[in-house]
Amino acid sequence: AQSVTQLDSQVPVFEEAPVELRCNYSSSVSVYLFWYVQYPNQGLQLLLKYLSGSTLVKGINGFEAEFNKSQTSFHLRKPSVHISDTAEYFCAVSHSGGSNYKLTFGKGTLLTVNP
Amino acid sequence: DAGITQSPRHKVTETGTPVTLRCHQTENHRYMYWYRQDPGHGLRLIHYSYGVKDTDKGEVSDGYSVSRSKTEDFLLTLESATSSQTSVYFCAIRTERQAGELFFGEGSRLTVL
Numbered sequence: 001a002q003s004v005t006q007l008d009s010q011v012p013v014f015e016e017a018p019v020e021l022r023c024n025y026s027s028s029v030s031v032y033l034f035w036y037v038q039y040p041n042q043g044l045q046l047l048l049k050y051l052s053g054s055t056l057v058k059g060i061n062g063f064e065a066e067f068n069k070s071q072t073s074f075h076l077r078k079p080s081v082h083i084s085d086t087a088e089y090f091c092a093v094s095h096s097g098g099s100n101y102k103l104t105f106g107k108g109t110l111l112t113v114n115p
Numbered sequence: 116d117a118g119i120t121q122s123p124r125h126k127v128t129e130t131g132t133p134v135t136l137r138c139h140q141t142e143n144h145r146y147m148y149w150y151r152q153d154p155g156h157g158l159r160l161i162h163y164s165y166g167v168k169d170t171d172k173g174e175v176s177d178g179y180s181v182s183r184s185k186t187e188d189f190l191l192t193l194e195s196a197t198s199s200q201t202s203v204y205f206c207a208i209r210t211e212r213q214a215g216e217l218f219f220g221e222g223s224r225l226t227v228l
Contacts, residue, residue: 032215043219051215107156107157
């Protein structure tokens with residue numbers, strides 16, 4: 001079985017400050033990792049994903065994440081946030097093999113960007 | 116745009132009544148999913164389907180059933196709604212060309228009084 005832990009349920013930051021949203025996973029097999037964003041009253045959309053290769057993954061809206069296999073982490077970062085980044089962020093994991101059809105999500109981190 | 120439509124988008128019902136939520140896709144993707152989203156719990160998988168009439172349970176399937184008689188439609192039914200099923204329900208699809216990635220609908224907000 002796989003699981004995801006998002007270490008912070010809420011992260012308040014000021015506009016133009018850097019931010020890191022933390023995600024740790026647990027799995028006995030190789031994984032794919034994802035970050036999704038949910039704006040208020042909307043569905044989820046993909047920010048970025050790690051499938052293989054370079055451990056530093058760049059996504060939309062200036063976000064990036066680094067896969068660290070030894071620490072089983074996939075933290076999301078942005079060097080300078082905007083008010084419009086206020087949203088809930090979900091980390092998710094799936095197996096990388098033939099059973100990669102089920103995503104397991106973390107409980108989410110609410111990022112609030114203040115002026 | 117993955118062409119996912121959920122209906123209804125909002126519903127208020129009473130305890131004990133049956134409720135069916137519909138997910139419709141415009142492309143013939145094999146995998147479809149129903150998740151529920153609750154504060155403090157993130158998204159939890161209810162049921163998923165890997166083809167017509169092929170479905171399986173997720174982690175929170177009690178009290179829910181699903182059906183998939185056509186590739187494009189995946190129905191979630193609450194046979195007798197309870198207040199604990201008040202939630203936002205999301206349908207998702209997995210495309211064959213995007214490894215592991217899911218595309219989500221806009222959600223259906225269900226309130227059980």
